[in-house]
Amino acid sequence: MGEHSKTPTPTAGTPYKIDDKTPKLFHPLSIRTVTLRNRICVSPMCLYSLASSGPLTGVMTPLYITTIGHNVFKGAALAMIEATGVQPNGRITPHCPGLWNDAQQEGLKQITDFIHSQGGLCGVQLSHAGRKASTQPPLVAQQLGKSSARACSEDDGWPDDVLGPSGGVEQSWDGKGLYSSGGYHVPKAMTEREIQQLLSNYASAAERAVKAGVDVLEIHAAHGYLINQFLSPVTNRRTDRYGGTFDNRIRLLLEVxxxxxxxxxxxxxxxxxxxxxxxxxxxxxxxxxxxxxVESTIELVRLLPGLGVDLVDISSGGNHHQARWNVFDGGDKHTEIALKIKQTLKTEGSHLLVGTVGLITEAKQARDLVQGSVTRGPGVDIISVGRQFLREPDWALKVAAELGVDVAWPVQLQRLRPGPSARI
Structure with missing residues (x-):
């Protein structure tokens, strides 16, 4: 070793030592050629803050560095960027990100570059909103006294190009397609030609993500957006090869x-x-x-490893306004289902990884979800945390401290690091 050689400083959130007492939550996880430094990930969270028209439409800004990038700076292993439209009409709102042109690719690269500089990983969630597209950002809807509001042409929306597996007034998400009180547009049923174009756009967006330096791709098939709409018999009333039977309804996802x-x-x-x-x-x-x-989901996930999927990320709800639970209040249900699916996969000898999201706020809760036990069965492989990171950007470091795990802190914050090794 030369006199100037030294051991590299671990990146934030990385344990200094891993032994049989270290919670699995802080063990690294290798997936293909990518390694997460711990099992704590930043869930995709919509910011609704981008340009809705002009050359910067859907282009990510430094705001993403100050939000999800900051969570990685303080120890999260993987930050997943929110639902990113593979087509202009696939965005949830006119102010959501896209990945169909060079400017959007370059904006994404600036985010991935920062996250990599902090030793973290960056993912992007490729998405099409389907019949839930062309809505206003929630803050605008709230100002109008609504839970959701349509984005019309004057709002840079696309009311005449909202698509779904099935069309018609009854297929508007809240069933109020022709009423002024409605919060969603009436969708048109996608043609098979439009489906083929969509597949091409998913591939193009994936290629752009690779060029932008993204580490992980997530396909958004949840929360009532387009692929979820195709999966469910409630929203997929087609009679062609993309509708009807279970095999037909999952066809779009498998092709994507x-x-x-x-x-x-x-x-x-x-x-x-x-x-x-x-x-x-x-x-x-x-x-x-x-x-x-849940039984439909188990039947689906059995097929995913054969297609090259590495992890299924379990959430629930969002596909119909009459659902018993929605995306935000079903958190404990998400985790229960994820653990059930993990147990099923393990019993069947599947190596598909399982992640979960929803109301994960406490250190011991996070630890137990990943740890598993003889009585409860195997834990999930990763957790995704959203709202708690908004409250506490240093949540990953806080969890480590509460669980007694000695992890690296950002070098800029060493004075704040707890324990006898902290610098004064």
Whole structure:
């Protein structure tokens, strides 16, 4: 060793020592050629803050560095960028990100460059909002006294180009398609030609993500957005090869996975986020039309490893306004289902990884979700945390301290690091 050689300083959130007492939450996780320094990830959270028109439409700004980038600076292993439209009409609002042109690719690269500089990983969630597209940002809707509000042409929306697996007034998300009180547009049923174009756009967005330096791709098949709409018999009333039977309804997702996997490096992980249940089994609409259930999800996830998917990210709800639980209040349900799916996969000998999200706020809760036990079965492989990171950007470091794990802090914050090794 030369006199100037020294051991590299671990990056924030990395344990200095791993032994049999170290919670699995702080063990590294390797997926293909990518390694997470711990199991704590930043869940994709919509910011609704980008340009809605002009050359910077859908282009990510330094705001992402100060939000999700800051969480990585303080120890999170992977930050997942919010639902990013693969087509202009695939955004949730006119102010959401896209990944269909060079400017958007360059904006994303600035975020990935910063995250990498902090020793973290960056993911992006490729998405199409389907019948939930062309809405106003929630803050605007709240100012109008609504839970959701339509974005019309004067708002830079696309009311005449909102698509879904099925069309018509009854397919507007809240069922109020022709009423002034409605918060969603009436969708048009996608043609097979439009579906083929969509597959091409997913592949193009994936290629751009690779060029922008993204480490992980997640396909958004949850929360009532387009792929979720195709999966569920409640929202997919098609009679062609993309509708009807279970195999037909999952066809779009499987084709999207194949399109994405086919254009990215073999070493790049692919995640799929799913809503594990519509929560409609006990409603009139569910009894009449059927529903996407936990059993449906288990049947689906069995197929994913064969397509090159590495991890299924479990959430729930969002596909219908009559659901018993929604995306935000079903958090403990998400984690229960994730653990059930993990147990099923382990019993069947599957190596598909499982992640979960939803109301994860406490250190011991996070530890136990990943740790597993003889009595409870295996834990999940990663957790994704959203709202708690908004409250506490240093949550990963706080969790480590509460669990007694000695992890590296950012070198700029060493004076604040707890314990006898902290510098004064």
């Amino acid at each position: 996975i194949s399109a994405v996997r086919g254009v990215i490096p073999d070493g790049m992980p692919v995640f799929v986020r799913v809503s594990a249940s519509d929560w409609l089994e006990h409603t009139e609409v569910g009894k009449k039309l059927g529903s996407w259930t």
